Amino acid sequence: QKEVEQDPGPLSVPEGAIVSLNCTYSNSAFQYFMWYRQYSRKGPELLMYTYSSGNKEDGRFTAQVDKSSKYISLFIRDSQPSDSATYLCAMWGGGTSYGKLTFGQGTILTVHP
Amino acid sequence: IAGITQAPTSQILAAGRRMTLRCTQDMRHNAMYWYRQDLGLGLRLIHYSNTAGTTGKGEVPDGYSVSRANTDDFPLTLASAVPSQTSVYFCASSDLPRGAADTQYFGPGTRLTVL
Numbered sequence: 283q284k285e286v287e288q289d290p291g292p293l294s295v296p297e298g299a300i301v302s303l304n305c306t307y308s309n310s311a312f313q314y315f316m317w318y319r320q321y322s323r324k325g326p327e328l329l330m331y332t333y334s335s336g337n338k339e340d341g342r343f344t345a346q347v348d349k350s351s352k353y354i355s356l357f358i359r360d361s362q363p364s365d366s367a368t369y370l371c372a373m374w375g376g377g378t379s380y381g382k383l384t385f386g387q388g389t390i391l392t393v394h395p
Numbered sequence: 396i397a398g399i400t401q402a403p404t405s406q407i408l409a410a411g412r413r414m415t416l417r418c419t420q421d422m423r424h425n426a427m428y429w430y431r432q433d434l435g436l437g438l439r440l441i442h443y444s445n446t447a448g449t450t451g452k453g454e455v456p457d458g459y460s461v462s463r464a465n466t467d468d469f470p471l472t473l474a475s476a477v478p479s480q481t482s483v484y485f486c487a488s489s490d491l492p493r494g495a496a497d498t499q500y501f502g503p504g505t506r507l508t509v510l
Contacts (some may be wrong), residue, residue, distance in 0.1 A: 286437075288437070323503075324503060325487075325504055326438070326499030326501050327500075328499070328500075329496050331498070366478040370437060382440065382443070383438075385437045385439075386437055387435055387436060388437050
């Protein structure tokens, strides 16, 4: 079993829809939770990160972490065609595991006009 | 320029050949990483370096080697390429240590096909 599981999709939604992207994980040592966005034929770029449990909002994007359920989510409100990309969750335990991010498989999202 | 550059952009390689993928960053970040990205498997860490002169093995290091002679460059070498090394390779860097999340910045990737 992979440490981080992410539904690869693909997910196709109409413009303006609310999108929910999710990851589950098994390693309780993870403390930092990140979402990366990757456009086609580009490198991933950090979208948001949260520390421990809770919510974080940035514009149309909201990241949620539920450590008790080992479940994280990224919500995109009022989705736009420019949001079409692959979204990767990533996790890190902090401490001596510097730099050793564990990624999910990525979810391919298409927002159609 | 600011960020990470990778070369080549893409390459077709015969099995058994030696290949070095180049990675250069100009952000003076301490740490650098090499990942491979395969469909259905996501990004997997091959090797990393927390500072110049040191390297470490990631999740899938077999068949790959790295060196970190200076802060800016982190080449990845395939000593004798095999078809299973066909993948997209990403170099990344981050500024360690930090009290907050380790934000990694990625290069544009190298598409490698081994025949």
